[in-house]
Structures are given as C-alpha cells and as structure tokens.
Amino acid sequence: VLIIGMDISDAVSLDPARAYELTSCLVVNQLYDKLVDFEPPDYSEPVPEVAESWEVLDDGVTWIFHIRKGITFTDGTPLTAEAVAFSLKRVLKLQQAPSWVLTQFGITEDSIEVVDNYTVKIRLGRKVAPRIFLSCLAFTVGAIVNPNEVKAHEKEGDLASEWMTDHSAGSGPFILEKWERESEIVLVANENYWKGKPRLKKIIIKHVPEPTDQLLLLEKGDIDIAWSLTPDQIEEVRDKVGIKVVSVPAYEKVYLGMNVGFKPFSDERVREAIRWAIDYDAILRLLKGGAIKLQTFIEKGIPGYNPDAPYYRDVERAKKLLAEAGYPEGFEVELMAPPTFPERDIAAIIKQNLEEVGIRVKIRLVTAAEMYEKYRKQGHQLILAAWGADYPDPDALAKPFADYRVKQLAWRNMWYDDYAADLTEKAAVEMDWSKRLKMYHELTEYVLHKGPYVILYQVVRQVALRTWVENFHPDPSFFLLDLSRVYKERVYGYGGA
Template sequence: GDMGEAWLTDHTAGAGPYVLKEWSRKISVVLVANENYWQGAPKIKTIIIQDIPEPTDQLLRLKKGDIDIAWNLTAEQANSLKGSPDISIVTTPGQSDEYVGMNAGWGPFKDVRVRQAVKYAIDYDAIIDKVMSGFAINNQQFLPVGYFGYVENNPYSQNIEKAKELMAEAGYADGFDVELVTNTTERRRTEAVVVQENLAKIGIRAEINVMQASQMYAKFREQGLQMIIAGWGVDYPDADALAHPFANHRVKQLAWRCVWYDDYAADLAEA
C-alpha cells in the first residue's frame, strides 16, 4: 500500500546476499555482506556503488584504478579497452530491445506484405556491426535470451529481391514516402541512417525526423507516427513484462501505438 511504498523510500526490506549500510543520494550506496543469507554469506564483504552517470567519467576512473567495475560503457569505449593488460571486458546478453515500429493503420503499412518487405529490407548485421560495434545480437522477438519462452529463431535476414516482390504484390512497386522518427541520441540517429539506406533499396523513401524523446513519445502515444526507431527496456525479468507491451493492444502500449490490433496475440498475452 501507500504506507509501505513511503517507508521503502528511505528504508530497505529484503533477504538478499547484501544489506544496505549507507546511502547518500546521487552519490553512493554501500552494501555489506548479509552473514545470515540463506545460501551463505558472499565472499566479497563490501560493495560500494558510486553514482557516475557519464560513461566517459566511468572510463577515466576505470583507467586510473579509482573504480573496479564500469557498467554501461558505450561500445566504442569498451572496444578501446581491448588489449589492456589490467582490464577485462565482460559481455552478456542484455534485456533491452532496439526496434523499428510501423503504424499498421497508416497508408501502405496497412498491408502486411509491405511490413514484411521492410523486415526483409533491413540489414540486421550491418546495424550490429556499424551502430552497435558488435555489442548486440540479432533477436527477432521481444523476449531476451534466457527468458522463459525464448526460442532462438530469426526468420528475417536482408533479402532485397524478396522485399521487392512483396512490395510489388502489395501494389507498391514504385515505393512510397514515409516519415521515420527517432530521438536525438547519436546511436539512434546512426541507426536511422542505416535503415533509411536499406529502405531506399526497395523504393521506400524515408525522411528522417529527429525529435526530442519527450516529443517523440508523446506523439507515439497518440498513434501519430508513421515509422519509429526506439528502444524498450524490461521492467521486471519475466516474459509477461514484454508480452503485453509488444503483443497486447488492449494495454495501449507498443502494439496499440503501432495500431496493431491482433486479438489472438492479445489473448495469448493475457492467457
């Protein structure tokens, strides 16, 4: 209830391997080993988590030896550390998705064949290599690796001829114009350029419109975008946290914003 949430604003409650010792807002958190942890006290007795929001600052402090672990470095920064004798780079599949969203209620995208053509037009490997510097995987589903229900299956790869055939079948052999919206981050802008170049190969003339994130998402929530490049993170590590946004239009999140009203998919998400 509200009282419980208010209490947790300045207190902790849990049975994990560490106990909160100190908390300085926007500065640091100090955790100490829970000697009563049910799996035994952890070997590392103290963990200090510092609030260093800028990846560049994290990188500098890591190189100087002021911190032991830097988290959320950019791909370029991580690659710059390769070969460093005193630093190890550890990677693991993440829990966030980069996606291209199409408004299934707008113009040419009403035809599923056009939406499929877009999927065949995109060079996924190029995005991973050029935009993500190799720190990403091709995962054509909403579930991250390791989640319940995850199946390793990527049915789409770049096939320009197949994409052109689908465009012709749908009556768009000469292509069409579309507004491709993304936000101001460098990665998303670069990603948009790659997608724009890919779409041009099948006659889709995408005009990139870079917006502030708040403006972009406000318009997206009103079903006001034709095409979008954005990302989605996981609220909690369970398939349910992603099935509803991506597949259930009734909750008015991603599926609804893209005007994808598939009742069968929604029923499966609610099952």
Template sequence: MRMFLLLTLSFLVVMVGFSASIPTDTVVIGMNTGIFISFDPAVCYEVEPSIMVMNIYSDLFKLQEINGTIQAIPELAESYDISQDGKTWTFHIRKGVSFANGDPLNADAVVYSVKRVLQLKKSPVWLFESLGLNSDNMNETVKKIDDYTVQIRMDKSYAPNIVMSIFAESWGGIVDPKVAQSHDVSGDMGSTYLADHSAGAGPYVLKSWQRNSMIVLVANEKYWRGAPKIKTIIIRDMPESTDQQLSLKRGDIDIAWNLTPEQVNSLKGNSDFNVISVPAQSNEYLAVNAGWGPFKDVRVRQAVKYAIDYDSIIQNIVGGYAIKVEGFIPYGYLGYVSSMPFEQNIAKAKQLLADAGYANGFEVELVTNTTERRRNEAIAIQADLAKIGIKANITIMQASQMYTKMREQGIQMIVAGWGIDFPDPDALAKPFADYKVKQLAWRMMWYDDHAADLAEAAGFELDQSKRIEMYNDLTNYWFENGPFAILYQPLNYWGTRSELKGFDQTAKGYSLAFDLTKMYK
C-alpha cells in the same frame, strides 16, 4: 569496531582520490547514479537502484540464470502449494531468517510487505495488480495462516512462472514492519525513511547514500545464506564514461559501469582488465502503424522487414554488443524462438511493395528519440528503406514526447526499445501481440484477434510444454503478420579490474537478476 575501521578507511580512500589500493574485501564501482531515486522496494522501479534493492532485501522467490534460462527459484518461500483451480498460492516461509537488525522475518512481515506495495500505489504496484491484487481486496486476498504460512489468492489461474517471477523482483522485497512503521510520516508507511535507509534481510545493508556523490553498502552479517565475502561496496557517482575509464585504469575503481563500446573494447587484450557482457533484458525494435496508409497491407510490413540490414546495425552502431534476435521473446527466456526469417533482401522487398501496389514507394515519418544510438539506427534504416523506394523522413523527439504520441496512436514509424519487467514470455507476448492490453500492439494499431487470443491463452496455460508450443505458434504468426521488426537484443557490458572475480556470475540475468554475493577478490 572492525566494520567501523573499514568504513573509515573506505571513506578516507574516496576522499584522497583512491591513492591507496582498494582493500580486498571492498569493491568500488564507478557509475552514473543520476537515476537513483529511492531504495524503498515498494517505490523503486529503475534498473540500477532495483538491482541494489535485490541485494538489500530478500523475496519469496529469487531469479537466477540456470542453464541459459532465467528462472525463479524458492528463497524465503521454502516451499509452496497451488490450489486445484490454480488461483490460491500457499507459501511456507523459511524459519530462522532474521532481518539485518535481528528482528524475525515471519508471515506478518510478508503480508505487511505485499499490502504495503498495494497501499502505497507507486510505480511497481501494477505488477501485483496484474495478478488481481489491489488495495481494496488485499485483506481478502493476502492472508496470514500461521506464523510461517501465507496465502495469496489471485483473480485467475496464471501460469506459475508468471506469479513466481513477479514476486521475485525488487518490489517483492520483504520489509521489516517494525522499522517501517516506526518511521511512518503522515501515513507513508516509512517510505520517506526507506528512500535512503534499509530494513531488509538480504546480503547487504544500505549504510549511507550521499546523493550525486556516493552510496555505501555493507555486508549483512546475519544474512541467512551466510555473510558475503565482499564486506563493503562503494558506488561513486561518475556521470562521465571517460572518468570511469580513467579511474578503472588507475585502479581507483574495480568496475566501470557506463563505458561506451569503444572504451570497453580498448580494455580487451590487457591482462589488468576483464570485459564482462551478458544478454540484456530488453529488445530494440522498429515498428510501423498497421492502421496507417500503406502499412495496412501485410506485404508492405514484410517489405520493411526485408529491407533492413540487421547485421550492419549490430556491428556498426552498437559495436557488436548485441545478439541477433528477431522474435519478441529474448534469448534466455521460456519460449525463445531461434529462427531468423528476415535478412536484407532488396529484390524481395521491392517485389512485395509492387504486389501491394506501391512499386514507386511512398513517404513516411520515422520517429525516434535523442540518444545517439537511436539516431544512428534511424539513419541506417532510412538508408535501407530508400533502397526499396520508401522515403523515411526522420523526426527526433524527446523520449517523453515520443512515447506520449505513440500512446495516442499518432506515430507512423518508430525506432524504440522495450524493457522487460519480469522474465516470462507473457511480459513480451502481451505488449507485442495483444492489442487488448493497450500496449505496443495497440499503439501501432495492430488489431489482430488471433494473435491477441493466443497471447492471452498462453498466459493461463499451466502445462509448460504446451505454453512453449503456443509461444512458438504465436511468434511464427507474428513474424509474418506483425508490425514489428526486432533489430536486436542488446548486451550489457562492463569493464572490471582483473583482480575482481565472479562478476560474470553476478551479472547473469541483469537487469532482472543481479547477485552481489558472487563477487570476490
């Protein structure tokens, strides 16, 4: 009855425009929810829905920011064993855990959930397939040993952090098989139902989703770690950042999700608000095609890197909401390299061009997408390159068109970004250095066998200290030879009401880790 009354109150408050104060056990978020497609962990892949799925379902492992590094720690897998060859993992499932509806969570549920991702073959499936698991071999590779023991055999001996990190993400959420199968429609394994319902064992339950209007999560009182302090979370659809800013100032919402740097900076110094910022799990980069014209020469690639005013881009374009990082491994990751070998040095850049035979410069097409930030970055880089005699002609494309052309190796120079799928350096080294996986390095035609072999080998190194050395060596080699200049690592930021506590801990690790149970009032 109490929960019903609370939800009724919450909906009434929404309907009257939050003229009443928000209850102390309720958090209201203003967010552009246009990216929400599904809450099914086997389907969901977009950032904002994924972090909600992380709080609706529990996984074998959980990602947390510990001592400045995002790490995977055991959750439903109370313990685990790895075979001598490094391929077979045996997970010992925590006993006494139940789904929100009271159904027991056991080995059957774990096996079902992993196989379900492999069978549905939606966007997240490639992460499990990258470990050698697929719908054809799943009956041999994913097995129940007993009621609380599961064995999964990978195709290779991947570094443990890779395996743990992949199983700790939203697609690793354990689904109640009874609920999913009872809502099966034409073999969809309950996917249609789970798009806007939940069947998990996380701290929250999806109560309702009115598309383009409101999402309501309520506390799971059966959560095995203990029910969260905040009993109701309401996400109001607010596509416009100005509406979020005004609603936050009125006290209609507790968190404004999509503010501009100018809007969030306007909250600073006001005791009614807090500004929360954390390192993003992404990086912004400039890339040149190493198989095209002048960029075939490593000296030209280095000249481009020395031409850029990185500090100016961070301060003037993203309002300071970025970390100066020049390696492909972001701050907060195993193997992060803190050195900054490049700063704007026009004289050195000109000399490198002259040594390469381009003293008079050359003309190049610089492509980016339609977002204001990317356009401004391209304009700034265009001006920097002009100082060393390179004429960069900017072409603006829709993101889908731009990335299609990039995948066809048809771009000379590009300003873009890379989002990280799981918090391990392998998720960065492969795209940026190993052309064999046909991601960024291949798209920019950097066919460097030394870099590719080192990136691949580091992914299989079981000794963590040796892995770190390998990534340090790779990063330093990549600095000198690669076709990429990392512009910065973004900061994610939010404006919150001052009465909301713990959101700084909630957001640590965003977008790969996000723990709503750490919020309170």
C-alpha cells in the same frame, strides 16, 4: 571493498515499494530477500528464497507459501509469515509505480492471509500460469521488509516510505550505510546473513555519469567496475592487462514499429517488404559486441525464445512485394527516433536501406520523452524504439507485442489482431508448461511474419571490470543483480578485499 562507477542520478527511492529505476532496483536487491528469486547466471526458473516451498491448490488461484525458519532481519527480529503478509500489503496500500506487478493478479489486502507463523496464503483474482506469478514475486517490489522498523519510522500513515527512501529494513546480504545524492551509495555486509556472510565487507557505488570518466577511473584502478562504457570503449579495454569484459544478452530489444493506421502499412506485403529491405548485419557491425541477432519478440535467455531469423537484406524481393501491394514507386514516410547514439546512426542506416527500395524516409529526431509520448497516442508512422521485459517470463513480452487489448505496443501500432490477442490470453492461463511453450512458439512465428514490427537486435549488456573481481555475473534485467557472492582476489599494490 568493491567500487562501482555508474550513473546513479536515476534513483528516486530505495523503498522496495517505490523502487522502479535501474539504480534503485539494483541496490534494493542487495538489501532485501524475496519469497522467490532467480539464481545467476541461470535465470530460467524461479528458485526458493524466503519461501522454502509452495503449492497451488486445485482451484488454481489459492497459493500456500511455507516460510523458511531461522531468517532474521538485520536488527535480529525473526522473519515470519506476518512480515511477508505485512510487506505485500504495504505495497498494495502505498500504490506506487511498481505495485502493478502484484495488483495485475487481482491481489487485494484481504486476499493475503497469515495461516500460522511460517505459512502465508495468497488468493489471486483469477487463474494464471504459475511461472508468471512466481516471476513477478522475484521483482524487487516483492521484497520482505521488517514491520518493526516500518512502524518505528512511520510518519502520518506513510508506512515509513520517507525514511525507507534512504534507509534499509531488510534481511538481505547488505545493509544501506548511506546514500548521498549524486555522489555515492554505500552498502555494508550483513554479518549475520542467513545464506552466509558476504565475501565483500563494503560496496561503494560512485556517481560517475560519463563513460569517459568511468574508463579513466577503471584504468587507474580507482574503481573495480565500469558500468556503462560505450561499445567503442569496451573494444578499447577488452585486451588491456588487468581488465576483463563480461557480458550477457539483456532482456531488451530494439525494433521498428510500423503504424498500421498509416495506409501503406495496413498492407501485410508492405510490412514484409520493409523486413526484407533492412541490412541487419550493418546494424550489428555498428554496435560491435553490444548486440546479437534477434527477429522474434522473446529475448534469448527467456523461456519461449524463438531463434528463427529468416530476414536479411534482399532489395529485389522487397521491391517485388511493394509492387504487388500497389507501390511500385514506393511512398514517403516519417521515421521518429531519439537523437542519441546508437539510435541516430541506426535511423540513418534504415533510411538508406529503405530508399534503395523506393521508400523515401524523412528522419525526425526527438527526445525519448517526446517520442514515447507521441507513440503512446498512436501518433507516428515509423518509429525506432526499445522495449525490455519487466519480468523474465514470456508473458511479459507476449502481452505488449501481441495483445492490443492491453493497450501497449500492438495497440500503439494499431495492429488489432484478435488471433494474436486470444493466443496471448490463452497462454497466460495455461497451467501445463510444455503446452504453454508451444503456444509461445506459434505466437512468435505469427507476429514475426504478420505483426507491425521489424525486430532489429537484442541488446548485449557489457560490463568492464578489473581482473581481480571474481564471480560477478552481469544482470540481463534491471532487478536481479546479486553481489553477495562477488569477491576480490588480493592484488599486490592495490587494496585488498
């Protein structure tokens, strides 16, 4: 039995067509298989799962997926092309939060076709770089569900969505035994899993919202994994006997957004001045091992990552740029940030840094919900925010950071740059992978110097676990964790595997 302690209060539904929160996606990924997946610990390329192979026809929009024979759902029903088509159409019919991951490609129910028992044809609405589509099929919304179970539990045309909130109907390595809200989620091994029986008989995910309680339970050996310890707690347990820390650079970054609609920020020299004013190392020290240096918009671990990090604290250079832009005495600006750690402390460092170059900062701490609502309406001057990738492809980051037409971050910061937007669109339809990577290099460099951002760091996901837990690879995203190969070494005096 593997016992994980984490906050599971965010979970809304364990139906793959609805799951969109960390806990929901983490659990769904243990219960279901997808056409393609990413293999930990290397997430660079999508690999075959239910689909053993695929090809794109010459028109660039028609995809043929060849389904692996011999996979069965947990009730013994064979997984066929019919189940694949049914699952994807079900997502489109239900139109829940994660459905955009598929609908963004112009897929409709009519464009998904069963060719024969083990072949599915999907027609996209437009040509798109192959890796983008495959990366999105690896998201939990692409999970293959058992049509028989859905039909048996359907109520008033809900496609069994109510039943699947807390039941599973998959072919994955685990089966959902129970979900007691705010208490625990229990998974049991699928003894007939097609890739081989999981080494764990059971996984219990206990609701332990407070990191302090997670730490105590881990130290006592009552849980095997503490999911969300603070950087200080991680440092505290790092050298303790019987505990180890595993980490991975997450697909998440923290940055400053400068609204170009606020007059001083409309001048590129002012934006450059702010990038030269920040003490990036002080922020990394504050976060201990919980962050690594990143100044471009594609995180380390995602293809297209650009390690270029030219900025460091240079007060004189920042002052000179401000004077050239017509602000020798600086100006006043409001910085919005959440009232929680570490954002509150980072905001204080930024305030101090900017005041040293003459920019007077008024910090306004507001809840994340209120802050993002205002941000979505372009209602800020300077904002301390975070952004994660929805799928492990550079397109997932180029669109928000560089293309104002998608109405995400570039738009929120009123940075209407057609060169960046056009290049983002071109890269998304470039079929040649090496040419595509060159485009992202050019785009990351351009946004680094011209864009409305100061990228401060990449988050490092750190998980503390007992040393008897083996083969656990933390997930850089929020939907790729695979517990099917994790096992526990027997330890004298403690429960075994």
